[in-house]
Amino acid sequence: MTAAQSDAYPARIAAVGVDRDCDAARHAHSASIPHFRIGLRDHADRDAWDAALTEAVLEHEPDLVVTAGFMKILGPRFLDAFAGRIINTHPALLPAFPGAHAVEDALAYGVKLTGSTVHLVDAGVDTGPVLAQEAVPVHPDDDRSSLHERIKTVERRLLVDVVAAVATRGVVSDGRKAHIQP
């Protein structure tokens, strides 16, 4: 039984959605969690994909949507349907290094400290209010893989903790600022 599906965890995974063949779908299947794939290439255009993804997620009536390694920019229909209820994990200390290549960008820049950010998703890309961050040092001999794995160790814990806190205590948003209720 995964931690997220145990009675001790204050949230239940309603379903897992992917846009491509990946381990997330296999993990869901192994855990008997409903899962679906909405691939961009299976739809006429980005808008049709956005609509199909929105409908597929709505079917499971989630209280929260969590994107983790979901490498597609969510469209306006999806953002409207789940406004204020989408949490993303990003492998950098936003606003530094947004986008799909955060770890490579941090290495290329030569920062000594990067990290993990868990944030609310808004209409921008990686611009939503920050819920939690944790720093991860960059080692001189790091490559993309070694640094990313060190970040993942932090973000997997941080994301699980933030989702539990949001699920039990809720979030107060004030413009750019968001705080998990004490």
Ligand SMILES: Nc1nc2c(c(=O)[nH]1)N[C@@H](CN(C=O)c1ccc(C(=O)N[C@@H](CCC(=O)O)C(=O)O)cc1)CN2
């Ligand atoms: N509307 C939003 N959608 C998503 C956000 C967000 O903040 N706003 N966060 C992402 C996750 N993410 C960074 O944490 C991210 C993922 C992917 C991209 C991106 O440029 N994707 C390209 C395709 C890249 C690829 O397929 O390799 C694209 O969608 O065209 C940027 C940021 C989840 N969605």
Ligand SMILES: NCC(=O)N[C@@H]1O[C@H](COP(=O)([O-])[O-])[C@@H](O)[C@H]1O
């Ligand atoms: N900008 C989005 C982004 O870079 N997301 C990142 O993809 C990785 C997926 O790891 P995984 O394949 O081991 O689950 C995670 O580090 C996640 O933060």
